[in-house]
Amino acid sequence: MVKARKYVVKNTFKGLPKREDYEIVEYELPALKNGEILVKVEWVSVDPYLRAYNARYPTPYDQFSYQVGLVEDSKDPRFPVGTRVVSHKGWCDYCIIDTNDTKSDAGKVYKLPNLKGLSNSLGVGAVGMPGATAYFGFLEICKPKAGETVVVTGAAGAVGSLVGQIAKIKGCKVIGFAGSDDKVKWLEEIGFDKAINYKTADVAAALKAAAPKGVDCYFDNVGGEISSTIINQMNDNGRVSVCGAISSYNDANLPKAPILQPSIVFHQLKIEGFLVWRWLDRQPEAFAELIKWIHSGQLKPREHITEGFENIFDAFVGMLNGENTGKAVVKL
Numbered sequence: 001m002v003k004a005r006k007y008v009v010k011n012t013f014k015g016l017p018k019r020e021d022y023e024i025v026e027y028e029l030p031a032l033k034n035g036e037i038l039v040k041v042e043w044v045s046v047d048p049y050l051r052a053y054n055a056r057y058p059t060p061y062d063q064f065s066y067q068v069g070l071v072e073d074s075k076d077p078r079f080p081v082g083t084r085v086v087s088h089k090g091w092c093d094y095c096i097i098d099t100n101d102t103k104s105d106a107g108k109v110y111k112l113p114n115l116k117g118l119s120n121s122l123g124v125g126a127v128g129m130p131g132a133t134a135y136f137g138f139l140e141i142c143k144p145k146a147g148e149t150v151v152v153t154g155a156a157g158a159v160g161s162l163v164g165q166i167a168k169i170k171g172c173k174v175i176g177f178a179g180s181d182d183k184v185k186w187l188e189e190i191g192f193d194k195a196i197n198y199k200t201a202d203v204a205a206a207l208k209a210a211a212p213k214g215v216d217c218y219f220d221n222v223g224g225e226i227s228s229t230i231i232n233q234m235n236d237n238g239r240v241s242v243c244g245a246i247s248s249y250n251d252a253n254l255p256k257a258p259i260l261q262p263s264i265v266f267h268q269l270k271i272e273g274f275l276v277w278r279w280l281d282r283q284p285e286a287f288a289e290l291i292k293w294i295h296s297g298q299l300k301p302r303e304h305i306t307e308g309f310e311n312i313f314d315a316f317v318g319m320l321n322g323e324n325t326g327k328a329v330v331k332l
């Protein structure tokens with residue numbers, strides 16, 4: 001018998017999640033049935049959607065999330081012992097996965113792509129869901145052209161830092177907004193043409209100075225007032241990819257932001273939201289391209305690593321508070 005631990009969400013969050021909203025439950029895993037695998041979890045992801053989706057689920061529920069793990073026992077010949085897998089089984093140290101389970105909207109368990117020597121943690125980051133989000137959410141919706149000006153918010157995070165670097169690969173001018181001077185410094189080191197600390201800058205004036213000819217593409221990770229300010233500086237036929245709205249995930253009531261309709265109409269903007277699941281069947285294409293770019297040095301994924309099962313909650317809240325530069329992951 002294998003003893004396992006998992007985080008159970010006990011309460012619907014109010015504001016920033018609190019430790020007492022979670023309980024760590026220890027239990028014994030049952031024997032494997034046909035079509036199941038036993039996985040020792042090695043990397044767990046903490047992501048903004050864990051906060052954004054909380055109100056949709058009746059409590060208690062097991063904290064879902066992406067994870068990378070090693071198959072230690074198997075009753076499915078497609079996943080032999082020693083295989084590394086990516087699943088949405090969440091914050092736990094051991095789990096049993098039904099390999100045919102299609103209940104989760106987040107997709108079925110799959111084999112970790114061949115990362116050709118890169119860290120397996122990238123399976124929940126640059127070569128996982130956030131990587132696919134940056135790749136498809138930017139390229140398919142913004143359809144950037146070389147020479148265009150691209151703005152990214154949440155620019156030093158998992159998705160945003162990849163979007164900015166992909167935009168540079170495509171020959172664009174890239175401006176990123178992030179929440180600290182250290183993040184700004186890093187973004188300029190990895191090739192952003194300009195990075196701006198949105199907590200200390202006059203956002204409208206700083207953007208006007210950085211993009212005097214206006215903005216062609218905006219990848220929106222944060223929503224709220226800063227997004228309205230950016231959209232109000234867009235050029236004719238500009239494209240906005242709405243990825244998320246982390247500035248409001250802890251708010252019970254949505255904050256007000258300046259009106260956008262005049263810019264949308266006069267500049268004939270296209271504004272489109274997406275969920276990365278739209279391109280689930282094309283994930284291998286994104287992963288192959290992202291791995292190639294990382295190996296060639298054109299894409300530099302950064303990770304903010306927390307160690308220890310007991311520290312997953314702190315890593316989650318830390319990410320919501322902006323402590324991460326790059327992808328926030330936990331090593332078990």
Ligand SMILES: NC(=O)C1=CN([C@@H]2O[C@H](COP(=O)(O)OP(=O)(O)OC[C@H]3O[C@@H](n4cnc5c(N)ncnc54)[C@H](OP(=O)(O)O)[C@@H]3O)[C@@H](O)[C@H]2O)C=CC1
Nearest residue numbers: 048157158159178179221243244245246247274275276322
């Ligand atoms: N549509 C989709 O399919 C997907 C959407 N997403 C969305 O993408 C966005 C980025 O996710 P991800 O890259 O994983 O997370 P990040 O790695 O970017 O981490 C979250 C970051 O958000 C920033 N942040 C926190 N509060 C605020 C605020 N009030 N205003 C502005 N920024 C804030 C912090 O950076 P800082 O220091 O700069 O404030 C923090 O580091 C989220 O909105 C997420 O929900 C992610 C995956 C899929």
Ligand SMILES: CCCCCC(=O)/C=C/[C@@H]1[C@@H](C/C=C\CCCC(=O)O)[C@@H](O)C[C@H]1O
Nearest residue numbers: 049052053104105106243244245275276277
């Ligand atoms: C305004 C809120 C926007 C949230 C955007 C966001 O971050 C979306 C992320 C999803 C995420 C959803 C994952 C799981 C939901 C639970 C499914 C289940 O098993 O019941 C990710 O998997 C894909 C992104 O589109």
